[in-house]
Amino acid sequence: MGRRRKGRDISGWLVVDKPAGITSTSVVNKVRWAFDAKKAGHAGTLDPDATGVLAVALGEATKTVPYITDAMKAYSFIVRLGQATNTDDAEGEVIADSDARPTDDEIRAALGQFTGDIMQVPPQFSAVKIDGERAYKRARDGEEMELAARPLFVEELNLVARPDADHVELEMICGKGGYVRSIARDLGAALGCHGHVVSLRRVWSGPFEAEDGVSLDLLDELAKSEELDQYLRPLEEGLADLPELRATAEGAAKLRNGNPGMVLTSDAEYGDEAWASHDGRAVAVGIYRAGELHPSRVFNT
Known part of the structure; x- marks a missing residue:
């Protein structure tokens, strides 16, 4: 018999404003401890020195993680011109430098190459797997790898400010899998x-x-207290990009058992991925076909 995981059966999303200097995994572990939750996961890793949105899912909300991972994201970042590093960020060793400094107009003109559907090669120090091993582990051993380019959709990439000749502040909106360091x-x-x-x-x-x-x-201040629960957001927020279908009482019962269930009409079209709700709570995610949802994920809430 499998070992039962200790902790509370609590479900929802916690949005953390991650500080620099901590890994995404460490943040997830801290959130799980603070809520005494059985299960937790995050949607989209941030580098240790990066800050901002780290969305942490608890309990049944972990089933909605792929939809946040696939969602559009916005980044604000500063690029140091004139130096390349082996990690493509300030943590690495400088491997090349230049005295050339482009003008603002030259930078704006170049940004067009990195918008729309592009192909991007991940950094050497990244979590991409090479023969089952993370690229950053090989890079730490001094190995140089030929990483395959990956498709990325960049909706916007704009010059925001030029603090000085050596630095430029940019903002980017992109889809899943984008590496700001590669940009x-x-x-x-x-x-x-x-x-x-x-x-x-x-x-x-x-x-x-x-x-x-x-x-x-x-999080530390309110850990293990009821007051912390008020910051938890409904798991349904993780489904915001999918059409919502209203399930009948009978349909909800069938969906909870993993069977197709009747849903009321909505904006979803035949074959669309959608989610069904009943009494304001998510029941299942699946494929909509002729008045029914065929579930692929069922929520035990």
């Missing part, structure tokens, strides 16, 4: 001056915004 590296290469990220903040991720995030100090 900085490739922009520097396109401008002929090199570049790397010196600061990075995720401003929003899907429906979640950094300004609404909980600090780790507050």
